[in-house]
Amino acid sequence: MQSPWEKYDQVLHYYWQSFRESAGVDARNQAGVLANIGVIYQLKKDNTNAISYLNKARSRFAALNEPMGLVICDNDLGETYSRMKQYDRAETSVQRALQAATQLGYTPGIISSLLSLGEIRLQTGRADESFQFFNKGLPLVEALKQQQGRLRVYKGLATAHAQTGDYANAYQFQSRWVALKDSVFNEKNTKKIAGVQAEYESEKKQAEIELLKKDQRVAQLWRNAVGAGLLAALIIAALVVSRQRLKIRNDQILLTQGKVVAEKNQQLETQTHLLENQAVVLTTQARQLQELDEAKTRFFTNVTHEFRTPLTLIIGTLSEKLHLMAENEETIIRRAEVSVMYRNAERLLHLITQLLDLSKLESGRLNLHRQTDDIKPLLNGVVSLFSSLAGQRHIRLSVQLSPESLSVSHDADQLEKVVTNLLANAFKFTPDGGEITVQATPVQLDGHGFVQVTVDDTGPGIAPEQADLVFERFYQGEASRADRQPGTGVGLSLVKEIIELHQGTIRIDSEPGAGARFVVRLPFVASDTSDKTVASLVLPRPRQTDRFFLAASPNHLPVAPPLIQGHDKRPLLLLVEDNDDVRTFLRDLMQPIYRVLESANGRQGLQLAQDYLPDLIISDWMMPDMDGIDLCYHIKIDEATSHIPFILLTALSSQDKRLTGLQTGADEYLTKPFDARELLIRSQNLIATRRQLHERFSRDIRIQPKDITVTSADEKFLARVMAIVEVNLGNADFTAEQFGQEVGLSRMQLHRKLVVLTGVAASDFIRLMRLKRAAQLLEGRTGSVSEIAYSVGFNSLSYFAKCFREQFGMLPTDYQGKTSAPV
Structure with a gap:
């Protein structure tokens, strides 16, 4: 029997023959042959040669402007790099394939790219990011009925859910994978057994035909011998000897064929035995899955029953309090708070009742009273x-x-x-x-x-x-x-x-x-x-006096303009939370200290952050449209908003989720339920830290961006704006408008950004930088007071002296007379 490696070498021989024959005739065929050679080396686990030939094929497809060939090569390159654990290269190749396949509308290429990206994220410990790729690939493989694609999706989703702690969904997709794998396995083995049986029958019939032909030839020889007379006696003798030899040879052939048939029978028995063992394993797995399913059903039933008792007590107590409270101004706030608790307890009871009904359905104990x-x-x-x-x-x-x-x-x-x-x-x-x-x-x-x-x-x-x-x-x-x-x-x-x-x-x-x-x-x-x-x-619209009503959808929250008018100096807080009741609780908690902007989803919150540049953002993680992680990412990569402190709230308390939030750029990470006092303290600490940095920037003569910034993005931004002012120190006509143009922000955006980072507006920032440079020059005695004033952009000596005294508490001449400048 030919080994797989011999088969691969034989296939390579034919591919090279096709490559040589199409040289100078069919460039597309040559590119395709090179791609196939790369795949063969991939199957042989020769990754180095696989990458070499796939890259050669890709170069030829690129020269021929063949996008489908590029998609296939990039997907194969991604798979090879993944095997070599070079995941960065793998992701680059597969992302390139996905973009090209999407533009081309090539669904098999899109499926292969999505599943590879999901698997790369599983292999690199980013299971939470893999869902978007597997979930996009699932309807596509279902629509095309791709068996291998469905196996990859089910296995990937089962692994991803297990790694993120969602064992219910992990169990669901693992069950799908096992069922589909078994059907594919049985189908393959059925075909293999049928093939072996057909081969056996064919060889058996061929042996019978050969034996029949030999017997017919011998009979013909006997008939000719009888008619030949005396001379036939000699011929008969020769024929007897020949027939004996022929019989011996036929016996040897039949013996050889009998051994082959016996080997085939042995193989068939072995495969049958393997199938029987597999059936036993599958039966055991099915029984274990059934037992696990029954245990899960019992667990849900017991837990939901345990939840219902305390919830009933909570709802009953809250309902009684609502009815006892008089509708007057003194109790209206307390009624609102109790209503929130009552409404959410009812919702929790409703969800628990649904889970109980599901467990009854699974166990066949949900009886209809018709x-x-x-x-x-x-x-x-x-x-x-x-x-x-x-x-x-x-x-x-x-x-x-x-x-x-x-x-x-x-x-x-x-x-x-x-x-x-x-x-x-x-x-x-x-x-x-x-x-x-x-x-x-x-x-x-x-x-x-x-x-x-x-x-x-x-x-x-x-x-x-x-x-x-x-x-x-x-x-x-x-x-x-x-x-x-x-x-x-x-x-x-x-x-x-x-x-x-x-x-x-x-x-x-x-x-x-x-x-x-x-x-x-x-x-x-x-x-x-x-x-x-x-x-x-x-149905008529309800009266305003209706006592109870369902909560409005948070996606339709009317956003009131921020309290910017007047002389309110409280910091501006942006609150992003999709749950009405939680958002109301947070707003009431923070309003005594902050002016509060509200948003029901991340995309709306991002727009408000860009429009108003708040002093602090508090956001939930799980939200519609754009979640808190994406919001934090967009806030921190935008130069106009990267300085804003960000507090992330979430019910996801696992360590990997916490690390994900902090790595995205969140300044604080609090898990629900959280202590309201802790949230207040953490938010005030973030604001206080900013104010301390402002004071240091205003006080110190020699200051580095890293000394007054929290994030690397802010440090780079401040270094850039300080460098721009340094270049323009001698330009007395350098204005805040020109400053904003060179930075790449509007005058108002630059003003807000600098106020947050340094505590001073754009024009004051320019003047402060001029005064700090003047102080350094005076300390070094590099020129007279008037020369230094003009060199840093002051046209009026009296104005320079006035500004210097306001900043440093003494006149420039007195400062120059000191032996050392204050630090």
């Missing part, structure tokens, strides 16, 4: 619960129900959960001023009657490739993440399973940018009663 009845009253009742939220956000909420009976065999409590989840999902995605419509009508499909309930919204819609994925447990789509709060990925999964328990179906009809429609169909059951009243209404 009743056959018209569901129109139920629909009207659930929709009315959302009227307050609709009015608050100016959303037109309407319900249109058929006048015919909509009789369904259903569990009212479970069906109410379905409609509530669908409406909550619609409100989450629909912008202020949008529209949500609930409709219910009878339909006929394939001779069967159904009641069809639809929920339409005018949100951003759902991409077609995500239409089925949104019903998977813990799945959260990427396409519309900018337009909503992050969720748990539990609600729609629970909806689908409850609908299927009712023998119904649910689907999504949606296109990106055109809103989403959820369509639920439940079997129609004839009822003795029929409601003939047309149930179509538009």
Whole structure:
């Protein structure tokens, strides 16, 4: 049997033959052959030759302007560099391939690049960054039905979730990988066994044909011998000898072929044994997975039950306090605080109830208490619960129900959960001023009657490739993440399973940018009663006196202008937090000390930071549109905002997350729940540190940028502006406007930046630099007072003396007379 290395050498021989034959005739073929040679060396694990030939092929594709060839070469180079653990080179090659494949619309190339980038991040300990690549690649491999691609995605996501501590999702994707791997393994082995059996049958038939041909030739010789007479006796003798020899040779051939067949049978038995062992292993793994799943279900059930008891006590106590509090000015603030606690306790109880329902569904213990009845009253009742939220956000909420009976065999409590989840999902995605419509009508499909309930919204819609994925447990789509709060990925999964328990179906009809429609169909059951009243209404906007209402979406927070007017000298704080209640708590905590700007997401917060240059930013990590890490990164790389102290708040308390936040440039990192006093102290310390640096800059004559800056970006910026002023010290006409032009910032941006870093405005900064240089020259006695004044850009000696005295407490002549200058 030929070894793999011999096969590779044989393939290389044919490739080189093709390369020589196409020389000077087909340049594209030569480039492709070189790329294939590189791949063969890659398979032979000869990485040096693989890189050499892939680079040669890439150069030829570049000269021929063949982008698809460049994509293939760059992806192969990235894979080879990864094997050599040269991850920087690997990422450069794969990023280049991804950019070219995207421009070309070459989906297989895009998939290969995305998966390679995700794997590189796993190999370099950046699991949290790998999700964006695997999640982008998942719908693509699913659409193309790439088995190997799906295996890579599932394995990558399982590893990434495990490394980040999300073991529920890690288990989910590991299970998918095992299932797909088994199906691929079984398919390959089935084909291999069939091939071996076919080869065995073919060889067996060939041996029988050869033996039959030999016997036929011998019989013909005998017939000729009989007709030949006496002379045939000699021939017969010769034939007898020949036949004996032929028989011996045939026996040897049959013996050899019998050995081959025996070897084939042995191989078949070995493979069968391997398959049996594999089946035993798979059975054991399946049993272990089932036991793990049952343990997980028991854990969720026990934990949710344990949570419900204290939550019930908390909600009951808060509800009682709300009812006992009088509505007057003295208690209005306390009522607001208690309402926040009550609302969030209710939300936590709702999430726990959903988890409990899921555990019951998994264990088969969620029993439906069915009743056959018209569901129109139920629909009207659930929709009315959302009227307050609709009015608050100016959303037109309407319900249109058929006048015919909509009789369904259903569990009212479970069906109410379905409609509530669908409406909550619609409100989450629909912008202020949008529209949500609930409709219910009878339909006929394939001779069967159904009641069809639809929920339409005018949100951003759902991409077609995500239409089925949104019903998977813990799945959260990427396409519309900018337009909503992050969720748990539990609600729609629970909806689908409850609908299927009712023998119904649910689907999504949606296109990106055109809103989403959820369509639920439940079997129609004839009822003795029929409601003939047309149930179509538009719910009124709620009165302002409504006591309780759902919280508004934080993505639609109206941002008030900052308190810059007047003589308010408090520092300006930018607060970026997507949760309404947490943001309100932080605002109330910080307002006595700071003027507060508010933002509900990172992108809006970045714009406010660039517009107002606050003295401090406090931001959450997990937010829609742009998270806190991205916000911090953009703040710190922008020269206009890099000086702003940044405090990152997050519920992610692991050490790797903390290091990620600090490496991005955050000055402080606090985990939720945090101590309010600690947040106040840390924020005041950051502001105080800035003020101390301002005093030092104003006081010291000889000062280096590194002595009064916190970050390297600020140090570089200050060194650059000081160098610009040094060059223009002798130019008396050098103004703040020219200063800003040379720095590359507007006059106002430069003014705010210098005030934060040094405590002085741009024009004062120029004058202070002139005075400090004059003090150094006076100390060194390099000229007369008038010569030094003119050399540093002062046209008036009296003005120079006045400014010098204000800064150093003495006249220039007295300063020059001192033996040493103050430091």
